[in-house]
Amino acid sequence: MTEAGPPELGEWRRTSALGFVVSGIMALRHSAIPIVAIMFGARGWEGDAVWVGPLVLAILAANFLFSWVAWRHFRYRLGDHDISVEKGLLSRAARSVPYERIQDVSLEQALVPRLFGMVQVKFETGAGGKDELTIAYVSEEQGEALRETVRARKEGAATPLAESAEPGAAPQMKAEQGRLLFEMDLPRLLTFGLFEFSLVVFAVLAGLAQQVDFLLPFDVWDPDTWGSFLAGSEHWLAQFGIAARALAVIFAIGSLVMVGLATGIVRTGLRDWGFRLEETPKGLRRRRGLFTRTDVVMPLHRVQALKIGTGLLRRRFGWHDLSVISLAQDAKSSSHVVVPFGRMEEIAPVVETTGFTLPAQQIEWRRPSAKHRFDRALMAVLPLMLAGVVLAGSGHYWPALAAGLGGIALAFRQHFLWLHDRHAIDGGQLYIRRGWLAPRLDIGSRVKLQSVEIAQGPLAIRRGYADLIFGLAGGSLAMRGIGVEDARAIRGAVLGSIASVDFSRLPG
Structure with missing residues (x-):
């Protein structure tokens, strides 16, 4: 041996x-x-x-x-x-x-x-x-x-x-030479970390304290202990005026923000240090990591779909991310992140390399059924409205007002989601746009889909809309709440594309 x-x-x-x-x-x-x-x-x-x-x-x-x-x-x-x-x-x-x-x-x-x-x-x-x-x-x-x-x-x-x-x-x-598609230098990595605000360090400290609390000289979970510690033996904090206390609160919040930003930068640096994406004869090769270095190759013929996302703040500055849904796994996830933090002009060449295309400007986008969003809004608002009536009847007017305003906010949310959710289909791909504040675009290949399912609940059957779910070996895509006739037409087109391909001739 x-x-x-x-x-x-x-x-x-x-x-x-x-x-x-x-x-x-x-x-x-x-x-x-x-x-x-x-x-x-x-x-x-x-x-x-x-x-x-x-x-x-x-x-x-x-x-x-x-x-x-x-x-x-x-x-x-x-x-x-x-x-x-x-x-x-x-x-x-x-x-x-x-x-x-x-x-x-x-x-x-x-x-x-x-x-x-x-x-x-x-x-x-x-x-x-x-x-x-x-x-x-x-x-x-x-x-x-x-x-x-x-x-x-x-x-x-x-x-x-x-x-x-x-x-x-x-x-x-x-040496497997490849064409460089995307990489992140130190300034890009630091910028990315600022958008990855995280307070996970406090969760880690709490978990550690729970494991070793028997070694500590005080009860870490007793709020009175922390209050006495902060106030001191002479309750010095109570001796200052309201302005000083307000400044102390602002300082505490600022410290919390700084810790969150620092945590985001550290986590991002550890995960994506030296991020490099190349096109090689074997597929997309991604290398990243500071302490734990990973080297993954994603064969292009196994890429089934793409996901382009952003965040609430990232969107305002033009930053997006790109993931591929592949048959292979990535840290127990079906998605491989290939561009974690880039501009659309940087993402477009990677999309082209995978064999997919971004939606054309003249593509016909369709909204989901308005009935679907109305029903979702009604189911979200009705419990709050009933709670508001009960609270108002018992004399709790401020909580009743809060419940009413919450119901109105949920109704407006469903309305804006209906305005921004879209779906489309062309000769080779299907597109699903979702989200309002942090929109996401999913792109699927019609010939690489495993199944197409029309799902309807009792209310959806009565109201005439359905969810169209596309099965993938590495995940799933879905068009939510679209009209039944539209769902049947898309299902027929996709099944026709799948049936026209001899999968025995495709690479394994």
Whole structure:
């Protein structure tokens, strides 16, 4: 059984010997709580505290021992028709995945594996949003060789690396040259981060406090404790006037905003650092990430639909994002983000590269049924109006007024959605525009749709509208609340396009 060299068919292989070291370091975070608990409890041991060091070392040694055992009993093999993995010592597990079921092969590098030159190889099949197989960890050269070999076997070609390499020679990988489609430099990344305002840091701190609250000298969840802490023993905050208190509130809100902006910048930088999208012979190649570096290739023939979105503020400054719906998965999502933050003139070439087109200016846009939006508004407003009547009858006039204004706002929202929602269809694609403040455009290929369904509830049947749902292997698209006759016409046109294609001649 070998660990190095080019992949060869039928040969059982282990991952890199450094893999168990990387796994052991990565697993140290699971040992943090036991170590902290021992050190905290050792404060009352007096003379027996000398055992703290050996206990901590024993925990660390056990961590690396388990990683070594897992590495020693993990092996994989490339067969003629599938890739197989066996793992486990006491409970042995074996899994095989046929090449034709593999939708994508991606390489992922977290910070620690990158320091050792190691990568994870993930084989994605689109089954329930899970990676069917993961091989961790191999060298970067072996990861590239494994990815190219599996792709070659899937396409029915000979294994190029194993056949051309000399025995004992290191795999020579050809650099996959590509045409640059989109990239983000540091100023663009910082601008993107400002629009990614997030207060997730407070949720993280709250979760951490919940885990280690037994180590804290006070009850972190007691509001009186925080009130006493802020006021101090002499209640100094109460000694200032209203103006000073207002300034304190403004300072607190400003601090909250600054934390949210900083969090957005940090999260965006960690996720999209070095973002680069290229067109290669294999498809769209996307690389990104600071600590965890991902390298994903999306074959163009597996792109089923596009999604162009924006945000409430981004739209005002002309920023949009582009995602592709693919048969492969991306972090448990059916959508691959290919342009996270760009202008429409930057998105248009990427759309063209995928084989799709943006809607023409002369295309005929249609609104959904007005009855659909009226019914949605009525169902949203009626409970609030009834609540307002009950509150007014009991003498609670201000809450009744708030309920009435809320109902009016919901009614206007449905009206504006009806004004801005659109759908259209041309000879090769269908288009769905949705949203008012943050509009979104979905573009689907008529020949790549898996199914077309007309869905109607009891009210929709009586009122004459329906939802037209288009099934995709990597997700779904829908035209909501359109007229029944329009839905039937679009369904017939799409089914005609699907029936005219011989899918057995399309690439797998």
